[in-house]
Amino acid sequence: MPDEIARAERLGYDGTTLLELTVPPTLSAAAGAIVTEKVKMMSGVFVAFPRSPMATAYDAWSLNELSGGRFQLGIGSQIKAHLTRRFGMDFQPPVRRMKDYINALRAIWDCWQNGTKLDYDGVYYKHNLMIPYYNPGPLESGFPEIHLAAINKFMCRLCGDLADGHLPGDPITWKWHEEVMLPNLEIGLERSGRKLKDLELGGYGFIGCATSDAGIDKVVQGLKERVALYASTPEYKEMLSMHGWTVSQEDFAAMTRENKWEEMGNLVTDEMLEAYAVIAKPDALPGALKKRYGGKVDRIQIDETWFEGLSDEQVSKLITEIKEI
Template sequence: MLLDASLLTAGTDDVAGTARLLEDRGYTGVWASEVAHDPFLLLHAAALATERVQVGSAIAVAFARSPMTLAYTAWDLQRTSRGRFVLGLGTQVKAHVERRFSMPWSAPAARMREYVGALRAIWATWSADDVPLRFRGEHYRHTLMTPTFTPPRHEWGAPPVHLAAVGPLMTRLAGELCDGLLAHGFTTERYLRERTLPALQEGLELSGRTREQVQVSLPGFVVAGRDDAERAAARTAVRAQIAFYGSTPAYRPVLELHGWEDLGNELNALSTSRREDKWEAMAELVDDEVLGTFAVVADPEDVAPEVLRRYEGVVDRFSVYSGAGLPPEVWDPLVRALA
C-alpha cells in the first residue's frame, strides 16, 4: 500500500514548500483538491518544487471545464512534472455544477464516459501525425485541431486518468475506462468490500483488464493525536466532516448499507434548516459507533496497523483525509509503515 498526502490546507503561496516537505518525509504522492483554489495552479507549483513524488488532482471538477481546456492543462502538467502527473476527475453534484459553475448537468456517468473519451481522442491527435481529431458525442464534439494549436510532444505522453466514484455506475466506469479509482472519504471498509470492489470488477471485465491495472485510492478519515487536546480536536473535525457528507443525498447509499438511513434524514433536515447552530448540531448526531466505522480512531503509532487491517488488499493508496491541523511528524509512524 502506498501513502499519499493531501495539499488541502496549502495555498498558492506555500504549496511549493509543503510539497517539498512531504516529499522529504517519504510520501509517494501529493494531491490537490478543487475546493478553495484551482488545483492545477497548486500542482504546477508542487511539480516544480519536487523531483520524486507524484502530483495529482483529487479531484478536479470535470464538468466545470471543456475537455479541450482540460486536455491542454493536463498535457502541460505531465510535461512540467516529467511524467509524475495524475489527472483525477470527479463530477461534483448537480447543484454545484449548475449553480456555482453555471455549467450543464445531465446523466453524470454517461457524460463522464464521453468526457474521458474526448480527452483521450485529443491526446491521441497530439501524439501522432496521422490521427485526425474526430470526436463526436452527445455532449461533446471536438473535430478541429491545426498545427498552430497542437502542443509540442513530450516523452511522457498523456497522463493517467483516475475517476472519483461512490455509486455503482461511476465505479463501473472507472473499472472499464480509467487508470484509477478515487474512493470518497465518506466510505467504510464494508462499503468498499461489498459495493465498490464488485462494481469495479464489473467494469474491469467489460474492458478485459485485471484488478492490478487499476489503482484504488482512499483518503481515509483518521482521528489521532499526541494528547487529549489533539485527539479531541481531531474527533470534532472528523465528526463534522462525516455529518456534512452524511447530509448529502448523493452519499446516502453508504449510510443505508449500515442501516443508518434515519441518521441521513436527520442530517439532511438539519442542513437545510435555519438553525444558527445547525452544523454543530449535525456533528453531535455522529456517535462513537458511526465515527469508528468511518474513521480510524487510534494513537499515532497504532494508525498504520489499523489502516492495514481494514484496507490491505482493498485499496492500493491511502492518505489521511484530515490531519486536524496536526504537525507532519504526527504521521511519521504511518509514513514509515506504508510509504
C-alpha cells in the same frame, strides 16, 4: 502551496492530492512541480464538466510535461446543485457524460502523441479541428493518468472500464467499499478486459492521529462534524441506510436547514465514526491501517487536518511504516 508540496516530498509521501476548493488544483500542481523532483501531484478532484475536454487536455498535458510525468488527472462530476447553481452549467446524465469526456480526452491526446487525425464525435463533445499551431506535440512521459472519482455503482463501473485509477471520495465506509464499490469496479474492469490489479485503488474514509488522549478527542469531534456534513447530502442516503443506523440522511439535512452545522456532529455515533474512519495514536496507527486497508487498496490518503500534536519527524516515521503495509 509550493512549500506544502515540497514538504510532502521531504517527508516521504509518494504523492499529494490537490483539492478544488478556492484554487484550481492545476494551479497548485504547477506551483508544486517547479519546486519538486519526485512527488506526484494528483488533482483530487478537478471538476470536469465546467471545462471542455480540450481545455482540460491542454492543462493536463502541460502539467505532465512540466513535472516530468508526475501529474495525475483526478476528475469528478460534482453534484447537480454545484454544477447548476455555483458553476452555472447545465446538468446532463453524469455517467454517460463522463464516459464521453474521458474518451474525448484520450482522442485529443492520441492526436498530440501519435499524430492521429482528431475526429472525435461523441454524444456531448465533438472535436475535429487541430492545426499544428495549437498542437503541443508528443510527451516523453506519454498520456497523463486519469483517476476517476466514483462512489455510486454506475460511476464505479465506468471507472473500472476506462480509468487508470479510482478515487473513492470522502467519506466512504468500509461496508460501502466492500459491497458496492469493489463489485462494480470489477464489472467495469471485465468490460475492458482487465483485472482489479490493473486499476490503482485509492483508500477510502478518514485517517486521524494524535499523540494524546485530549488530541484524540479533538480529532474525533472534528471528524464527526465532517461526516455529518457529507451525511446531510442526498448522495449519501443509501450509504447510511445500508448500515441500518437509526439516524437518517434527513435527520442531518434538517439540521443544515437550521444552520446547526456544529451540533449535527452529535448525531454521529462512535459506531458510525468507526465505519468511516481509522483513528489512533502514532504507535498504533500503522497496525490499525493494515487491519482496514491491508491487501485491499494501493494508495491511502492522509489529510493532516486530522493529525494533532505530531512533529514532522513523527509524520515522516509514520509514512515509512505505512509504506511497509
